[in-house]
Amino acid sequence: MSQGADPRSPAHEDSPSAGAMPTRVMVEARAIVKRFGSNTILDGVSLAATSGSVTAIIGASGSGKSTFLRCVNLLIRPDAGELFLDGQRIDTDRRERDLLRYRCEIGMVFQSYNLFPHMSALQNIIEAPMIVHRVSRAEAVERAMGLLDKVRLRHRAEAYPHQLSGGEQQRVAIARALAMRPRVMLFDEVTSALDPELKGEVLATMRDLAADGMTMIVVSHEMSFVRQVASEVLFMSGGRIIERGAPDSILDRPQSPELSAFVARIMD
Amino acid sequence: MNFDVVFDNLDLFWRGAVSTFTIAFVTSVLSVAAALPLAVMRDMRSPFLSWPAAAFSWVSRATPALALLFFAYYGLPGIGIYLAPVPAAILGLSLSAAGYNMEFIRAGLQAVPRTQYDAARALGIPYRAALRRIIIPQAMRVIVPPLASNLTLVIKGSALASLVAVSELTGEAMALISFTYKPFEILITVAAIYLAINSALISFQHYLERRFRFG
Numbered sequence: 001m002s003q004g005a006d007p008r009s010p011a012h013e014d015s016p017s018a019g020a021m022p023t024r025v026m027v028e029a030r031a032i033v034k035r036f037g038s039n040t041i042l043d044g045v046s047l048a049a050t051s052g053s054v055t056a057i058i059g060a061s062g063s064g065k066s067t068f069l070r071c072v073n074l075l076i077r078p079d080a081g082e083l084f085l086d087g088q089r090i091d092t093d094r095r096e097r098d099l100l101r102y103r104c105e106i107g108m109v110f111q112s113y114n115l116f117p118h119m120s121a122l123q124n125i126i127e128a129p130m131i132v133h134r135v136s137r138a139e140a141v142e143r144a145m146g147l148l149d150k151v152r153l154r155h156r157a158e159a160y161p162h163q164l165s166g167g168e169q170q171r172v173a174i175a176r177a178l179a180m181r182p183r184v185m186l187f188d189e190v191t192s193a194l195d196p197e198l199k200g201e202v203l204a205t206m207r208d209l210a211a212d213g214m215t216m217i218v219v220s221h222e223m224s225f226v227r228q229v230a231s232e233v234l235f236m237s238g239g240r241i242i243e244r245g246a247p248d249s250i251l252d253r254p255q256s257p258e259l260s261a262f263v264a265r266i267m268d
Numbered sequence: 269m270n271f272d273v274v275f276d277n278l279d280l281f282w283r284g285a286v287s288t289f290t291i292a293f294v295t296s297v298l299s300v301a302a303a304l305p306l307a308v309m310r311d312m313r314s315p316f317l318s319w320p321a322a323a324f325s326w327v328s329r330a331t332p333a334l335a336l337l338f339f340a341y342y343g344l345p346g347i348g349i350y351l352a353p354v355p356a357a358i359l360g361l362s363l364s365a366a367g368y369n370m371e372f373i374r375a376g377l378q379a380v381p382r383t384q385y386d387a388a389r390a391l392g393i394p395y396r397a398a399l400r401r402i403i404i405p406q407a408m409r410v411i412v413p414p415l416a417s418n419l420t421l422v423i424k425g426s427a428l429a430s431l432v433a434v435s436e437l438t439g440e441a442m443a444l445i446s447f448t449y450k451p452f453e454i455l456i457t458v459a460a461i462y463l464a465i466n467s468a469l470i471s472f473q474h475y476l477e478r479r480f481r482f483g
Contacts, residue, residue: 075386097394104392114387118405118482127401128391160482180391 023050025087026215027106027184032071032081034064034239041067042078043239049184052213056226056247059236060262065219068236069186072217073106074099086183104132107177111189113169115161121148121172122157125179132180140179147175151205167198171205178209185209187218223266227251235259273450274457280444284437285461291357291436292423292465298362299422300415303369308399310374321370328367334428336360341432357429365422369415376411377403408480416473420466437461 025048034042042064049055057065070076072083074092083090090102115124125147126140135143148154151171161169170190177185187206191199203225210216210229220226226233226247233250235243237258243250254260274281310321328336337360340351351359380403388398430439441458445451 073390075389096389100389100392100394103390106390108390110383110387110390112383114383116384116387116402116406118480128393131394131397131401132392162482176391 023052025049025084026051026053027072027086027217028084029068029072030082030084032068032078032083034067034071034076034078041239042071044081045236045239045241046081047072047217047234047241049215049217050231051215053231054210054216054218054229056230056233057217057219057236058221058223058226058233058250058262060265063236064239065236066188069108069188069217069219072184073103073108073186075103075108100132104128104180105182106184106186107180107182108186109170109173109177109188109190111192113161113166113173113193115169115173115176117161120158120160121153121164121175124161124172125176128176129179144175144179147178148172150178150208151175152201165198166194167201170194170202174202174205174209184215184217187216187220189219189221191220191222221266223251235262237262269453270450271453271457273444273448273453277444280440281437281457281461284435284440285465287354287435288423288426288437288461289465291354291361291426291429291434292419294358295361295365295422295426296419296469298358299365299369300419302362302366303373306366306370307373307377310370311377325367325370328363329371331364333361333364333425334431336363337428337432353429353432353434356432357426357434360432361422361426361428364425365418368418372414372418373407373411375414376407376409379410380406405480408476412473412476412480416469416476419469423466423469424462 028046028048030046031044032042032046033040033044045064045068047055047068057068059065067076071078071081074083074090077092081092083092085102085105091098115121116127119127122141122144125144126135126137129135129140129143130137145154145157148157151174153168153171153175156164156168156172159168161172164172173190174185190206191202194202199222203222206216206218206225207229218226218230228247230247232244233247234241235250235254235256235258237256242256243254243259250259251263254263306321306324309317310325312318337357340360340363341353341356344351344356384402384406385398388402393402426436427438429436430442437458441454445454448454
């Protein structure tokens with residue numbers, strides 16, 4: 001896959017913030033706060049994802065998981081807190097236009113796929129590289145076909161979103177995000193809208209991606225996926241991270257009453 | 269019924285039709301071109317952008333086209349701007365049509381789900397490119413039918429231009445009636461010409477509807 005060959009992806013140099021960490025921290029959020037009116041949605045959420053790690057965020061709906069993910073790529077601007085990409089501090093107060101380059105480095109996949117309905121699968125994938133990176137059409141198409149291979153949808157390149165199943169749409173959406181050659185991928189409950197038999201193909205694609213060494217932050221309710229793939233699990237409740245740790249310890253030995261209740265609810 | 273009066277005055281109908289078509293065409297293009305940025309501005313967060321757009325929409329739709337037309341021709345000289353009849357007619361009619369066009373375009377832009385903007389932003393696509401490539405093509409489905417209907421009104425309303433000394437189809441035809449006394453034949457011909465011009469527009473509407481159909 002092209003991402004693996006990208007010289008930016010592997011840890012070829014130490015970043016300033018890496019410090020004593022064993023591996024390079026690819027993306028870091030420090031004490032992110034977000035309020036909507038008098039509601040505090042995020043109350044000081046921090047996360048550090050090392051290069052090639054898979055961080056899973058779990059929690060009940062309304063706990064702030066999706067809002068946090070949207071703060072990481074600045075689709076939502078946090079009211080306080082700091083963001084670092086590969087050791088570089090991101091000025092979150094900059095104008096929208098100045099944030100675009102940062103966003104290109106961070107791919108995002110949404111629960112509702114959000115493919116462009118008036119474009120074929122292939123057009124969906126080549127659009128942003130052509131506009132943002134000024135890649136020639138021929139090169140964009142070549143790369144897109146490689147990505148469609150990767151998500152096993154080469155034969156659907158000319159299909160429009162409404163002609164694709166939910167699982168296929170979501171895999172095209174993953175390929176579309178990968179086409180920007182991001183350094184981090186965010187997944188926002190990407191299988192929640194899918195029928196059970198379609199979840200598997202999307203999760204398989206994500207597994208491949210993790211195996212390729214992509215740094216991933218995954219909001220998910222798929223506990224078996226989290227258990228198998230995640231390097232670290234964060235449990236959120238009420239806009240805070242209540243517990244964090246290895247998947248087995250989080251899911252099997254919850255410490256807090258909130259996590260115990262959550263685990264009990266999702267396991268039945 | 270005797271259509272000799274029409275055939276004897278073909279050059280008059282031709283000139284009138286060309287004049288009507290020209291005014292209607294230029295007005296359509298200008299009023300749509302002005303309406304698009306105004307529609308985008310109207311829903312911007314900055315009050316410096318949204319207020320002028322809202323004020324324009326209000327004035328444009330709440331004042332009679334005829335008043336705007338007279339203002340462009342008789343009013344503007346009061347501040348030293350003298351427009352020839354045709355440019356004055358085009359200005360007045362465009363100001364009147366742009367307010368409606370703007371609201372139709374705005375409705376279309378609002379009909380595109382927010383998630384499409386999110387997807388574009390997440391990919392790092394700049395706002396203007398996102399509008400052009402992603403939002404507007406999807407909005408066209410909602411925009412085209414009412415916008416085209418409004419432009420058929422613009423074409424028919426261009427007859428108002430005769431009131432600021434423009435020789436267009438309706439005005440010329442009325443003049444012809446006044447000394448031939450053949451209103452039936454002449455007005456049927458006039459109606460047929462408007463029908464032909466509007467049919468071209470409606471065909472274009474259908475073309476656009478097919479072009480932007482998906483899903």
